[in-house]
Amino acid sequence: METPPDGLLIATIAMLIMAIFIVIFVAYYQHRQSHHQLTVKEMLERHRQELMAAMFRGQEAERRRLAQDLHDDIGTMLSVAKMTLNQLERSLDRYSPERAQAYKTRQLLDDTLKNVRRISRDLVPTTLERFGLLAALEELVGNATNDQVRVQLEGHDSFEFVAPSLEVMLYRIVQELVTNAIRHSGASQIVIQFFRHDDELRVAVLDNGRGFDIDEVLQNRQRGLGLRNIESRLSIVEGHVTFDVAPGRGSRVIVQVPLENPKLASLLI
Numbered sequence: 001m002e003t004p005p006d007g008l009l010i011a012t013i014a015m016l017i018m019a020i021f022i023v024i025f026v027a028y029y030q031h032r033q034s035h036h037q038l039t040v041k042e043m044l045e046r047h048r049q050e051l052m053a054a055m056f057r058g059q060e061a062e063r064r065r066l067a068q069d070l071h072d073d074i075g076t077m078l079s080v081a082k083m084t085l086n087q088l089e090r091s092l093d094r095y096s097p098e099r100a101q102a103y104k105t106r107q108l109l110d111d112t113l114k115n116v117r118r119i120s121r122d123l124v125p126t127t128l129e130r131f132g133l134l135a136a137l138e139e140l141v142g143n144a145t146n147d148q149v150r151v152q153l154e155g156h157d158s159f160e161f162v163a164p165s166l167e168v169m170l171y172r173i174v175q176e177l178v179t180n181a182i183r184h185s186g187a188s189q190i191v192i193q194f195f196r197h198d199d200e201l202r203v204a205v206l207d208n209g210r211g212f213d214i215d216e217v218l219q220n221r222q223r224g225l226g227l228r229n230i231e232s233r234l235s236i237v238e239g240h241v242t243f244d245v246a247p248g249r250g251s252r253v254i255v256q257v258p259l260e261n262p263k264l265a266s267l268l269i
Contacts, residue, residue: 067123075116082109118143125171133167134159137174137192144190149182155194161201161259162194169233170203170257173241176226177205177253185209185251196259203255211249230255 085106092099128136134156141151162170174192181187187209195202218224230241237257244252 063123067120070116070120078113128171133162136171144178149188151190153192158194158196161196173230173255181207181209199259201257201259205253208250211245211247211251213247214243214245
């Protein structure tokens, strides 16, 4: 058997080396492309989270402005109107029809003032700012409980795990879920549960209402807006919400928030 010429052997080795080099280069290029795409995706996700956080901060700022206008302007004008009406009422004959009408008008003013204060409190829960999430939710539970609806708050020892930057977000989520249960499901019993599970905080809101079709609600722009807002708020901190709901039975909504995520939680401050 003849030995291949040295030139042919060298050319063959050179082609093999070149082929190996090309394979390595293509693999390296694909790795760089994949890494670049991943970096871009992470940047876009970070940018989306920042935009969502900025939007919710803007909403809170607007709520604060509206609450202040209600309290300082409309509330003050209603109080002055009530004082003027009281003076007028005292000047009227005790048994005259005009005095009876003034009394009814004063009652309407009292009810309007109460509603203005309630709306202002719902817009900006001052208890949350002054005393924290637990006190704010206890106030929410007290205001929501009446002869038709009983609301309970469980898991008081879990509030120590809630970062201050997450308090407004969690309050708004619970507020939305409790409001929905009262207004739309006809629930007479609502339970709010806070508990820690592994490395995450879980919040469950359960009710005995008539339930709903989650797909139908999410397709409705008005009714589904609150639920979509919950998902959007949680996406900022890589949280998650599970809707265990169906028509004809009570609802169970579970919110999961990672406890160790200071970088994302800082977006809410």
